[in-house]
Amino acid sequence: MTGLTVLVPCFNEGAQVEVAHRELVAALSELDELEILFVDDGSTDDSLDRIRRLSEADQRVHYLSFTRNFGIDAVMAAGFRYASQPWTVQCDADLQVPPEEIWTLLAKAAEGYDVVFGERRNRRDPLVRRLGSAGLHWAARRVFRIDMPRGASTFRVVRTGVARTITELRLPWFIPAVPLVGARYTSTPVSHRERTAGRSKLRLGRLAGHSFELFFGFSLRPLNAVYAVAALGAATALVLAVLGEGPLVDGAQLVVSGLTLAALALVGRYLHRLTRDTRRLPAYYVREADVPVRPEDLLDAARTSEVPAR
Incomplete structure (x- = not known):
């Protein structure tokens, strides 16, 4: 060293x-x-x-x-x-x-x-x-x-x-x-x-946001969970179609709707990361x-310092 x-x-x-x-x-x-x-x-x-x-x-x-x-x-x-x-x-x-x-x-x-x-x-x-x-x-x-x-x-x-x-x-x-x-x-x-x-x-808010970056940035498990939810929703929809209307059916439909919205939000999180990373x-x-800085890291690469005067 x-x-x-x-x-x-x-x-x-x-x-x-x-x-x-x-x-x-x-x-x-x-x-x-x-x-x-x-x-x-x-x-x-x-x-x-x-x-x-x-x-x-x-x-x-x-x-x-x-x-x-x-x-x-x-x-x-x-x-x-x-x-x-x-x-x-x-x-x-x-x-x-x-x-x-x-x-x-x-x-x-x-x-x-x-x-x-x-x-x-x-x-x-x-x-x-x-x-x-x-x-x-x-x-x-x-x-x-x-x-x-x-x-x-x-x-x-x-x-x-x-x-x-x-x-x-x-x-x-x-x-x-x-x-x-x-x-x-x-x-x-x-x-x-x-x-x-x-x-x-x-x-707390920043720590929570940083945690989400970890989970969604390094793991596909949440996305795999969405696939499982989608499969469950499809199966439930098929059962509801067979059973017809009723209080139990209405409650089940509400649960399926909630799961669908959660799944869409999760997919949206991944899409947000994808578009953000693409923009680079x-x-x-x-x-x-006080050290030499690369031009691309400067807000003003030209280093202009004076305002034109009359």
């Missing part, structure tokens, strides 16, 4: 920017080749100003700033694309996993893995969040038959080249994409602690950066 990029997603993390920088530098001071890459996901507080000052004072700090909030998937895509070192570790600005645990991931990666996930011991998140996460992983593996690495979290170290390959596929989740492409991966226990400042930016809209646009 000749060098490491620490990818730090930021969305309104102003209070944490300097804290994260200070603890990361202290923990990784032994590394000769260290880059700390902040990706500002359209913050509306002073996060970007604080990051700018850090980049001016410390040549190891670089940053990208999006034109708006594009989400964590876009942050990862940009971070892995512009990481300058052969290995990248993703570390949230809230520092709930102590930066010293990065060495735990690196030691495991040295055994020959492409990806090492940090499995959080004694997780300090709220109970609802922990139960929701456990339920999500259980449903993904048991119900939808998705290959989800056990114990996987966003605290992970990845070969930068492998991470680029995965994110360029534009799949809705990074974790199940790791076994999908055949990368060598494992998990290792890491400690976990309370947030040192601020609060989580993930809300950019995952993000960069407004500002």
